[in-house]
Amino acid sequence: MRKLILVVHTSLDGFVAGQKGELDGFDAGEENLIFVGKLTKEADTALFGRISYELLESYWPTAKDRPKASKGEILYSKWYNNAKKIVFSRTMTVEGNTNTIIIDKNISNEIIKLKGQTGKNILIFGSPTVARILMKLDLIDIYWIFINPVIFGQGISLFAGQANKSKLKLLATRHFTNGEIALNYVVDRQ
Numbered sequence: 001m002r003k004l005i006l007v008v009h010t011s012l013d014g015f016v017a018g019q020k021g022e023l024d025g026f027d028a029g030e031e032n033l034i035f036v037g038k039l040t041k042e043a044d045t046a047l048f049g050r051i052s053y054e055l056l057e058s059y060w061p062t063a064k065d066r067p068k069a070s071k072g073e074i075l076y077s078k079w080y081n082n083a084k085k086i087v088f089s090r091t092m093t094v095e096g097n098t099n100t101i102i103i104d105k106n107i108s109n110e111i112i113k114l115k116g117q118t119g120k121n122i123l124i125f126g127s128p129t130v131a132r133i134l135m136k137l138d139l140i141d142i143y144w145i146f147i148n149p150v151i152f153g154q155g156i157s158l159f160a161g162q163a164n165k166s167k168l169k170l171l172a173t174r175h176f177t178n179g180e181i182a183l184n185y186v187v188d189r190q
Contacts, residue, residue, distance in 0.1 A: 003121045003141040004047070004111065006131055007039065008158060009180075010147055015155030016128045021051070025150040031176050032146070033072025039144065040079040044120040049127035050089035056080070056125065086114065086122075088130045108137045115139075128158050136164055142186050143168065149179035 009026045010016055018025065048056065063069055064077035085100040088107065094100045103110045111134065114122060124131060124140070134140050145158075168185035175181050 002045075002115045002117065002119055004115060004124065004134065004139055005039070005043070005121055005142040005144060006124050006134075006140050007036065007144045008126055008128075008131065008146065010145060010158055011150045011152040011155065012147060013151050013153065014157055014159065015152040016126060016158045017156040018152055019154050019156070021156065025152060026148050027178055028146070028180070029176070029178050030070050030072045031178070032180065033070065033076055035174065035176075035182070037072060037075040037079070039123065040076065040083075042121050043083070043123045045084045045086060045114070045122040046080070047086045047122055047124040047127070047130070048088070049130040050087060050092050052125060052127040052130075053085065053087045053089075053092075088127075088133075107133060108139065111137070111139050128156050131158060132160070132162065135159075135162060135166065138164065138166070138187070138189075140187065142171075143184070145183045145185070147181045147183065 008016055009028065011025055060077050060080040062077070064074040064081075066073070069077070083099070087094070087100060087102050088104075089102055090104045092102055094102060124134065131140070167188040169188045170183065171186055172184040173181060174184075
């Protein structure tokens with residue numbers, strides 16, 4: 001069965017964005033992009049909420065073609081363009097893009113069906129609203145939480161309103177030169 005892996009940046013105080021959705025406190029850099037590129041080698045599908053999809057779609061399809069694109073940008077852009085994209089949205093439509101599928105209802109059933117299909121892992125990037133729904137449904141298998149050396153004080157919390165207790169097992173850690181720390185957990189369902 002395919003694994004659903006959440007890849008998310010947070011502030012030290014647990015916010016995935018500022019109060020208005022701003023991400024200016026996260027400075028991932030090239031080292032982080034190369035690392036995420038390694039995660040994408042084991043995945044062929046990306047899952048997003050509408051806002052995260054629109055944000056990534058505005059940059060990554062052409063990032064590889066920009067003058068002075070870095071190795072990490074080229075690597076991620078190529079993966080992004082080839083990956084199947086699943087977007088949770090009740091308001092969005094996609095015309096002509098056969099690589100993008102919209103899910104607007106029956107999230108649990110659709111994700112279980114997706115995880116049961118043949119293929120590589122499924123990565124969910126950011127998308128805190130969708131991530132919280134998937135956590136509540138116990139559908140996330142693995143977490144990569146990138147803790148950034150910034151304190152927002154207020155913002156959008158990844159775990160706000162999380163009523164379910166989830167036991168996690170630490171698999172790995174990674175320290176980046178910009179002060180960011182990545183924590184890799186698997187959900188312990190025993």
